[in-house]
Amino acid sequence: MTEPRGPTSPDEELLEAETLTILSTLDDATRVERITGELEDGFRALAGVGKAVSFFGSARTGADDPFHAQARDLARRLGEEGFAIVTGGGPGIMHAANQGARDAGVLSIGLGIDLPHEQAMNDSVDLPLEFHYFFTRKVMFVRYASAFVVFPGGFGTLDELFEAATLRQTEKIRHFPIVLFGSAYWGGLVEWLRDPMLAEGKISPADVEMLEVTDDPDRVLAVVRAVEHRRPRSGRA
Numbered sequence: 001m002t003e004p005r006g007p008t009s010p011d012e013e014l015l016e017a018e019t020l021t022i023l024s025t026l027d028d029a030t031r032v033e034r035i036t037g038e039l040e041d042g043f044r045a046l047a048g049v050g051k052a053v054s055f056f057g058s059a060r061t062g063a064d065d066p067f068h069a070q071a072r073d074l075a076r077r078l079g080e081e082g083f084a085i086v087t088g089g090g091p092g093i094m095h096a097a098n099q100g101a102r103d104a105g106v107l108s109i110g111l112g113i114d115l116p117h118e119q120a121m122n123d124s125v126d127l128p129l130e131f132h133y134f135f136t137r138k139v140m141f142v143r144y145a146s147a148f149v150v151f152p153g154g155f156g157t158l159d160e161l162f163e164a165a166t167l168r169q170t171e172k173i174r175h176f177p178i179v180l181f182g183s184a185y186w187g188g189l190v191e192w193l194r195d196p197m198l199a200e201g202k203i204s205p206a207d208v209e210m211l212e213v214t215d216d217p218d219r220v221l222a223v224v225r226a227v228e229h230r231r232p233r234s235g236r237a
Helices: 010-015 028-046 066-080 093-104 134-143 155-169 183-198 205-209 217-225
Strands: 052-056 084-087 108-113 127-131 148-150 178-181 211-214
Touching: 010 028, 028 127, 028 134, 052 066, 052 093, 052 155, 066 084, 066 093, 066 178, 066 217, 084 093, 093 108, 108 134, 127 134, 134 155, 148 155, 155 178, 155 205, 178 183, 178 217, 183 205, 183 211, 211 217
Parallel strands: 052 084, 052 148, 084 108, 108 127, 148 178, 178 211
Antiparallel strands: none
């Protein structure tokens, strides 16, 4: 039998605890303490953030990709209207959006994640936060933003997209726009939601309609402007 190996991340240590392949290096009390501390640190650091938009998209999007320039320009335009920009703090679309925030002179936030193949925080982040656990990080993306703008991406992007869609469907959050930028990329997904998912009664028409698909930056701005935004406590202490 193969000897168990050490976990490569705190998420793996938590989720694979007591299996035959991964060593459990913490007890449950310590895990709860770390999770609590991570949430407390995030709440403390972001408490003063007012209206903000979370951007998602592929870390693999190169600087020469048209979506990179579009993400930067859209983040800049939102920034010029006073929105802070929140990303995962990595490369690709995340870097582009953080650059746009810098261009506009608004707060540029990066919520990094501990991964086996480490991605450094990009150099356009003003407020960096590092998370060990995906689920604590997800809380911050929703808690401190009023809308999601989702550029083409992979599994991580889809994870955040459907997390927000589920929260909307179950009314854990309301009036929270989810904008999919790039109709050629997202069109097939939305059609699949309509048929077979909607056609077979697995979701309701409103569940599809809450996803706004567009190629028009002006439409994104109009959708984001139309919703209620956070009124933060003063300061971040």
